[in-house]
Amino acid sequence: MKSDNPRWIALQIVLRVVDNGRSLDDIFSSSWYQSLTASARDLALSRELAFGLCRWYFALSALLAERLQKPLRERDRDIEIILLLGLYQLLVMKTGAHAAVNETVNLAKAQQKSWARGLINAVLRTVIREGVALDDEMQAQAYPDWILGRIGRDWREQAEQLLIRGNDRPPMTLRVDTRQSGIDEIIARLAADGIEAVRHKRLHCAIELPSPCEVTRLAGFAQGLLSVQDAAAQIAAGLLLCKPGARVLDACAAPGGKTMHLLQQYDDILLEALDSSESRLERLQQNLARIGKPAQLLVGDASKPDSWFSGVYYDAILADVPCSASGVMRRHPDIKLLRRESDIMPLLALQRRILDALWRLLKPGGEMLYCTCSIFKEENEVQIAKFMQRHPDCMEVKITDLDWGQQRPHGRQILTGSDNMDGFYYALLSKPGKP
Ligand SMILES: C[S@@+](CC[C@H](N)C(=O)[O-])C[C@H]1O[C@@H](n2cnc3c(N)ncnc32)[C@H](O)[C@@H]1O
Incomplete structure (x- = not known):
């Protein structure tokens, strides 16, 4: 069933962002997303794809535009997003070439647009052949022009680093209510549950989880001992x-x-x-x-x-x-x-x-x-x-x-x-x- 396919779900999410101006948070808490029957693992992959594509959308769109003979029609936005998802899997997730091309073609079929098979093959295989890599120049392209302009004007010397850091995956940072518990005690408790956590460099009440996890797995979360909050x-x-x-x-x-x-x-x-x-x-x-x-x-x-x-x-x-x-x-x-x-x-x-x-x-x-x-x-x-x-x-x-x-x-x-x-x-x- 296509609604169990994480790539199809990711396509629907990104279409809602691009066409309807809806935020990812809003979509993930919507009844549509909540009623999906895909496995937890596939839902996690759909989120990874949707987050990742939004993060790299502008850079991958520029790359795609250079490899299309003419722009896709408005009504083929789904094919455009499908191509971008293919590029994301190839260049960011480093999915094997064969699997990335196959999955991308299958997605076009699921949208009943088998005509796009040739186009998808041509674009993805060209990118594979060219050995395109996500370098610093592409990092800077992963933003709309107006944001690039503002960051360049406001932070000329730091702009390059700022743009690269802005594409990072953020850590999951927690605030410990240090009046209820010591930081080391919490870190040890999390470790006992198989969750790695480290102290934040500057903030005395902050800890970072190198691998994010569901809050329900965090001992003490339900009691307010821990809250999710960036260190800043x-x-x-x-x-x-x-x-x-x-x-x-x-x-x-x-x-x-x-x-x-x-x-x-x-x-x-x-x-x-x-x-x-x-x-x-x-x-x-x-x-x-x-x-x-x-x-x-x-x-x-x-x-x-x-x-x-x-x-x-x-x-x-x-x-x-x-x-x-x-x-x-x-x-x-x-x-x-x-x-x-x-x-x-x-x-x-x-x-x-x-x-x-x-x-x-x-x-x-x-x-x-x-x-x-x-x-x-x-x-x-x-x-x-x-x-x-x-x-x-x-x-x-x-x-x-x-x-x-x-x-x-x-x-x-x-x-x-x-x-x-x-x-x-x-x-x-x-x-x-x-x-
Ligand atoms: C940056 S968020 C606040 C985050 C919050 N302080 C926290 O730490 O969780 C800004 C909030 O301002 C609210 N907001 C927007 N316009 C407002 C207004 N005119 N008066 C009061 N709140 C407003 C939004 O609904 C949003 O919840």
């Missing part, structure tokens, strides 16, 4: 210091990675978790239930507090704003296909409105931590420079006593892959005055 995201809770009794707002909170960390790190804080997405807040609720910590959940737009603000000002605010997510492309390679350059201006405007609105809700003496999972300067240091011009009362708290990322004119930037972390940006802002 684990920095937030240590920067936003919260005293007992503090009123804390997590303004763009879902699905709650940083909310959980704040609640596990600080005792007796009153935390409000706000998000504009009700469905994402449901996931946050489930996460809080898992770790057994309470927070008040609010649905609303952070840039329009009138509809949700109770009138009691905050001691600390976390503004983990919506952004381009350009720092997490290695983790979510579909971003390369889904994000458009035209998304950036509206995002910058929303970030600006959120910053301005939240600043008004901060008590004198309070601190606001602004962060993004972006590597674009406009969303980060430039956004904060403009904010500080609009709010001369704002004082930046320099994040200096740490050895991650790099100091910028405002805030600190982690570039993708540095210390094996996602690309992230932090700026800590303080409102003068006594609480």
Whole structure:
């Protein structure tokens, strides 16, 4: 049955990304994907193919275009994706030539397009004959032009490395609730279950699993001892210091990675978790239930507090704003296909409105931590420079006593892959005055 074939499933996934603009996360949690009857192993292969093809889509498309006499018709997008899947298996997965060609031809048959057999044979056999390899030039081609342009402008010297690191498969990083358990104890417990884990180089509460595994296999996950969180995201809770009794707002909170960390790190804080997405807040609720910590959940737009603000000002605010997510492309390679350059201006405007609105809700003496999972300067240091011009009362708290990322004119930037972390940006802002 074709719906049991991992390559056919991967084809359907990538078509949904390319044609319908749906994200991989969204597709994997859809009823269509959940109802597939393929074995766990085949489903894992379908995900590997879909993730991998999104990661290499632009480089492989360029390679394919050079080897086609004329572009394929719009209605033959499936054949185009089938060819790209064939190239991915050959060049990235290093599948044997015979198997890769056969599987690719079979996929065209499953789509009832046997006419494409000759084309598939010709393209794949040419690439095999030419001995094409994924070199540094192809790494740089694995991005849409507008992202290449921005990275080149923003990080001219680091651009090449940044592009290569952005194509890496990310590690599965876990945060250990070190108040419940020591890191070595957790690593030993995982080892006893046959799961290899190593300490993260910089973050004291982070461990990395060289081979990812299902969270259900992680002893202590169900009790909140462990949470999946990139090391860069684990920095937030240590920067936003919260005293007992503090009123804390997590303004763009879902699905709650940083909310959980704040609640596990600080005792007796009153935390409000706000998000504009009700469905994402449901996931946050489930996460809080898992770790057994309470927070008040609010649905609303952070840039329009009138509809949700109770009138009691905050001691600390976390503004983990919506952004381009350009720092997490290695983790979510579909971003390369889904994000458009035209998304950036509206995002910058929303970030600006959120910053301005939240600043008004901060008590004198309070601190606001602004962060993004972006590597674009406009969303980060430039956004904060403009904010500080609009709010001369704002004082930046320099994040200096740490050895991650790099100091910028405002805030600190982690570039993708540095210390094996996602690309992230932090700026800590303080409102003068006594609480
Ligand atoms: C970067 S994610 C937050 C990740 C989260 N802090 C964590 O650590 O798990 C940004 C969140 O902002 C939410 N969001 C987008 N626009 C918003 C707005 N205007 N007001 C509040 N939340 C918003 C999105 O639904 C998304 O959940």
